[in-house]
Amino acid sequence: MRLAALATQREREVHSLTEENKSQREELMEVLSKSADAMEKCKARLLKLQKENHALKARIAHFPKQLARAIGKVSNVGIRNSISLKRGGVVTDEMRALIREMMVKGVAPGQVYPIMQMVTDVCGVNLEGSISAWTATRIMIEALPGDDLCFVEAIKDAAGIVQTLLELHLVVMGPQFEVSQMNLEL
Numbered sequence: 216m217r218l219a220a221l222a223t224q225r226e227r228e229v230h231s232l233t234e235e236n237k238s239q240r241e242e243l244m245e246v247l248s249k250s251a252d253a254m255e256k257c258k259a260r261l262l263k264l265q266k267e268n269h270a271l272k273a274r275i276a277h278f279p280k281q282l283a284r285a286i287g288k289v290s291n292v293g294i295r296n297s298i299s300l301k302r303g304g305v306v307t308d309e310m311r312a313l314i315r316e317m318m319v320k321g322v323a324p325g326q327v328y329p330i331m332q333m334v335t336d337v338c339g340v341n342l343e344g345s346i347s348a349w350t351a352t353r354i355m356i357e358a359l360p361g362d363d364l365c366f367v368e369a370i371k372d373a374a375g376i377v378q379t380l381l382e383l384h385l386v387v388m389g390p391q392f393e394v395s396q397m398n399l400e401l
Contacts, residue, residue: 298335300344306354314346314354324348324355 300310317327325348335342 297341297343300331300342300346306346306350310346311354311358314351315358318351318355324351327351 300306306314313331314327317330318324322330327348328346328351331346332342
C-alpha cells in the first residue's frame with residue numbers, strides 16, 4: 216500500500232509539475248511572442264536608420280565639392296577682372312553713359328580716358344580698349360538730339376500742367392476761396 220500511495224503521490228506531483236510546467240511554458244511562449252514582435256520592430260527601425268545613415272553619408276560625401284563650388288561662385292560674383300570699353304569696335308552703351316556723365320560734370324574730353332584708367336587701376340580692374348578725345352566729343356554730340364527730344368517732351372508735359380493750372384485759376388477773396396474758370400489757349 217505504501218507503494219501505491221507513493222505512486223499516487225508521485226503521480227500527483229508529476230501532474231502538478233506538468234501543470235506548472237504547462238503554465239510556465241505558456242508564460243514563456245507569451246513572453247517569447249512579445250519579444251519576437253519587439254525584435255521585428257527593432258529590426259525594422261534598425262533597417263530604416265541604416266538607410267537614413269547611408270543617405271546622410273552620401274550627402275556628406277558631396278559636401279567638400281559643394282563647398283568648393285559655392286566658394287568659387289561667391290568669390291567670382293560681382294568681381295570683374297576687366298572692363299571692356301568697346302564691343303566689336305563700338306563703344307558700349309554703359310561706357311557712353313559714363314563718358315556723358317563725366318563730361319557733364321566738367322571733365323575735358325582729353326581727360327576722360329586717363330581718369331577712367333586711374334579709377335580702374337585703383338580698383339584693381341583692367342581697362343580694355345581706349346577712347347580718344349575725339350570719340351568722347353562725338354559721344355556728347357550724338358547725345359544732343361536725344362537730349363533735345365527729352366527736353367521737348369518735358370515742355371509738352373509742363374504745358375499740360377500749366378494749362379490745367381490756368382484753367383483752375385484760384386482767386387482769394389478774404390476768408391473765402393472762389394474758383395473761376397478761365398478759357399485759355401496755349
